[in-house]
Amino acid sequence: MINQGMTKKDKVNIREMIDQNQRGNSIRRKVEKAIPIFLSLIASISVLTTIGIIWTLLSETVEFFKRVPFLDFFTGTVLKPLSQNPEFGVLPLLMGTVTSSLIALLVAAPIGLMAAIYLSEYASPKVRKVVKPILELLAGVPTIVYGFFAFTFVTPLLREFIPSLQATNILSPGLVMGVMIIPMIASLSEDAMSSVPTAMREGASGLGATKLEVTRKVVIPAALSGIIASFVLGISRAIGETMIVTIASGSTKNFTFDITQSMQTMTAYIVEVTGGDAATGTTVYYSLYAVAMTLFVFTLIMNLLARAVSKRFREEY
Amino acid sequence: MTLLHERRKEKTLSVVRNENWVKPIYETNGLNLWYGTSHALKNIELDINEREVTAIIGPSGCGKSTFLKTLNRMVETATDVTISGNVTFKGNNILGNAMPVEILRSKVGMVFQKPNPFPKSIYENIAFGPRVHGIRNKATLDMIVEESLKKSALWDEVKDRLHKSAYGLSGGQQQRLCIARCLAIDPEVILMDEPTSALDPVSTHKIEELIHDIKNDVTIAIVTHNMQQAARISDRTAFFLNGEVIEEDRTTTIFNTPSDKLTDDYINGRFG
Amino acid sequence: MTLLHERRKEKTLSVVRNENWVKPIYETNGLNLWYGTSHALKNIELDINEREVTAIIGPSGCGKSTFLKTLNRMVETATDVTISGNVTFKGNNILGNAMPVEILRSKVGMVFQKPNPFPKSIYENIAFGPRVHGIRNKATLDMIVEESLKKSALWDEVKDRLHKSAYGLSGGQQQRLCIARCLAIDPEVILMDEPTSALDPVSTHKIEELIHDIKNDVTIAIVTHNMQQAARISDRTAFFLNGEVIEEDRTTTIFNTPSDKLTDDYINGRFG
Amino acid sequence: ACGEDGDSAKSEKNNASAKDVKLEGSVAIDGSGTVYPLMARLAEEYMINEQENVSVEVSRAGTSAGFKKFLVENGTDFNDASRNIKDEEAADAEKLGIEVKELKVALDGLTFVINKDNDWAAEMTPEELISIFLADSTVENWSDINPDWPNEKIKAMGPNENHGTYEFFYEKILDKQDMDSSVNLQQEYSTLVNLVSEDKNGIAFFGFGYYVNNTDKLNAVAVDFGNGAVEPALDTISEDGAYADFTRPVFTYLNVNHAKEKPQVKDFAIYVMNNINKFAGETGFAPIPETEVKENISFLEGL
């Protein structure tokens, strides 16, 4: 009956077919109802992951603090986990982590921001199309490669200028980490700046402002929270970075301000202690979780901070 | 046209107003709508008559689109929308849960300001609606595609590239494709939201002709910012301002002897 | 107003056309503009006369904004723009590198469709232009701010909250603030791109009054989609279609006895 | 974490000498970083020449860390050690019901390395060396040892407490006296090599193997045990050679239960003993007496 060409009868069929299909449609409606439930289960995996991380870290951290007083851990400047008279002060690790991250930020913040300005305000789309993927490529280089590079190239190079620099030191991985987070800062800041409405730029350049003035007086103030958020996220990334410092900064648990010395970060400590596969039950083993918990809380605070800052900025216009 | 007959057969239960033989397919009573706390529609009392073209005019932001989208409940896709009042479609309240929106929308097509074909082939665009409603048979689909394209006067222009992307069409062709896509599910009403405002004069003219051609089969409600267009194509016109219907009447009356000063001002371009 | 005197003193060197005592501040010859390969302005020959209001009308996408933005070279901020032909401002070709755009734009202000105040205080918005051009003195700035706000009839409404964010103003006030921001650098021309199309009737009226008030001091080119507005406020009107100037004449002529059929069709709403 | 495929290959009775029997499964080895090069070499040769379907996995977390993974249920099959098993560790094994067999695999000379530019400390006495590392000694600068030497701070280093080398040094050389807290202890031998090779005042101790592979970067201290300075070398390192005082045996400890359950473990153990002296030299170890080798083989074959 369908192939009889197009008569008005056929036309009616469409409506009727549709109506008919709609009537006998309980399965589809059930599927329609089930899908959000199913998807919400999938979505809950990400929440479960967080719970898993916190539970894993917390249960063993509690065990650790049964053996080592809380205060000793957070105020101790000596970390000798494997010694006959072990001491578990986390401050040397915090020092290493903070120092390397600050060095990284000192490199990445100005360069990243300037690169972002260039890309968002000055570069032609053609240039942007080339430079952005290259920056992304830099972000995509595995950190182990940076580590190798810091250890076998940057450190020897730096020693030409700073003879007192140790073969493993916190300076070189800090600098290289800085380069590693340039793309992140550049790209997030660029996002913040390019989300400043063009109308705002037109308003300013319509009054005869140069690009620099438009950027400095309108774009950057408007994007400031986004830019700051990118810095915070950059630091957070540096804090969590592992392989570069593990390879290039050694495992000396120095509590010092001397960046030419070897220092150990929290992440590098974790790698050292697991040493391929950690054995359960010892205080050293539990210290691993206490340090990881500290690291986790540290980065969590940073991330929440970044989020809070950038949220403020989204409400602007 | 059996369907037509059927529609005619339905007893005119609702009150016949203004003219004889014309009965409203949509009736709106005390319709209020809020986006969050902003009151976008205020106490609307407006009917849409069957097999007429109703034009809705008014300045930007007055609630024209909102009202139109209430008629197929598309407005609910926005977040935090509160609706009160009654809207009946063929006597059934559509605002409750009595009728699933999918069924309502299969009877009420919609055409938007910006042509919005799917990023698929022309054929797939037209076949989308029927497929969604469970029509799988290839021959039937072929037939529906051809028929809909013919009705929307697009068949000759595209019959050789049915399986090419719809994005290769011009803006005007895309808009006619969107109308064809509606026609493919044989709706009783088509809602059009400024369907020609992004189009060139020639395309506009074609769409107006198309509206004229299909208005005997389908009820049309059209939002337009072009008053002359409203005057040319509609039977009745409603003038919205600030979420209220200021005036609603036969198009000739609205344009020649509006009873409200605001309507007069708007039609004569003193604002908007 | 010393500058005004200076302007008056300048000898009328360019050809006086159409009317006596009126000389073009902008002259456009064989202007063509492409976005990539799309030809947006075609061989435009259109002058803007000093201390007149020139309205530019035409359907969406016909190149009105593009033309306007060519006049202060803002169009070049778009990517891949090619321009040929001549545009002279007070006798100097602006398309070459002879005059830095920053200088040109300090003499040619621009007001956009959507009000675009900076996310700063009202005061800082107005002071932005003078500051950029090197005026640092607080007293001078105060004076400029007050004067500009007065000219744009905003002073009374905002004088008590000069240091509050400009975002606290209504849409209409923001638009007048943007005009005040232009006036603060004392421009010779103000380009306006549909300055009222996002505004309510009352605000629209205020802006039209404002245009009327300042037109003795400043040349104004205004794009509008509201033909009645063009008729109300402009001295001359140019009708654009598809990147071409179809007709250009005294406003009264255009609206009453257009010489081109297309102009007539557009003005009487047969398309667009 | 390891060794759960024990049930795949089976049985105590299957004690055919495995030469021509195809074996499969895996052998998990962890422990001493000092012994690692030797064991890795043996494992590789075994897989190439003997049983290509057996996967011998060698890690090197350090002797002590290794024991922690060895002495658990489903632990590793072998633990390499650069010191003897401790009493506590042996007690743990007993508690878990793990029968442990000590297999001596080679002799290593504890080597003190210094920077190539260090031309003063090429020879030292054991007492001088010990004074550098002791907590309560007055030695801080080179000149504290010998007034002719530079008045510069000594940078002492060594492997950290994860390592048997550390414990050997602490227990046998320092005689359990506290080590100076300024000694820079590292997890990785490579880090130590680099640190010393780039620091004129550096001095570190570790197994001879890590020195012989880096003679281009490091010098070894010749030790004067009383009869003139002795360089550590393959022929001086032995239980009664000239470097005997700093010579120590290195071991691998076998989980005998695993060897009984898994033929591949037993087979590999026998292979190790049969070939140990062949590869010791090239990885920087001195061989052990053949009689000890024979004893161990006959023990293993009896399982």
Added chain:
Amino acid sequence: MKHLSEKQHIRRTKFRLFLNKFSKSIFMLAAFFGLFFLVVLLSKVVADGIGFINFDFLTGKLSTQPERAGIMGAILGTFWLMLVVAPVTMFLGVGTAIYLEMYAKKGRVLDFIQTNISNLAGVPSIVYGILGMTVFVRAMNLGNVVLAGGLAMSLLILPIVIVASQEAIRSIPFFLSEAAYGLGATKWQTIQRVILPASLPGILTGAILALSRAIGETAPLVVIGIPALLIPFPGGIMDRFTVLPVQIYYWTLDASLVAEYANLAAATIIVLLVALFILNSTAIIIRNKFQRVF
């Protein structure tokens, strides 16, 4: 300009223009600094490693002898790892993204999940290693096999895939959904027939970039435990394994044992970078090819 003589104005403008030009070159230098660094890094790695790349190296088994060593085992390990990571993250990531973008009601719960995801994205990778070691290797007793590593790695990149998919879905203009709803399509039909096909390129781009992150990750696997010497090739997801970056790590450390290991590490880096380059280029090609049809 009032209050300013024409001469002053022009002089000042000239200075402002100079300042603008000058800063532009500084900004440009900053942007190209990355490029410069990349070139230095690559030349160092290539100089160290290129001579060691040959067919035997690429297809051979691992060995303690540098002249015999090959990285096929690590390549296969990486391959098997991705075979776990890709489907798991695509399924979980896209599912979560659809839920969040299309179904979840705006409000606290959604905010919480969203915050949670962005925080997860910031959790250091080594913490995922600890999670993997504790949950998959120990508690679930999988051992340090591909599956355990793959699951840990999947959780690590899951936030990236979710966010990328969300962006891809969000970038589908609402008018397309509107068109589908207007024809009476249900929500799932709209998602299935309109939104997912249209956002697929975006999702794929994001997923590929996330995978390339997973390929280069070292720390979590080091924590989970990869033997320093593992010669047999892994043949499935229940086998023990090593991967390219971990091999680089061990060789870098062991360079003090055998100097040529440093060269082997460099050669392996080249292989890894080539693989990543291919993946990234694929992502960029997909992105450019399907960019904004609407």
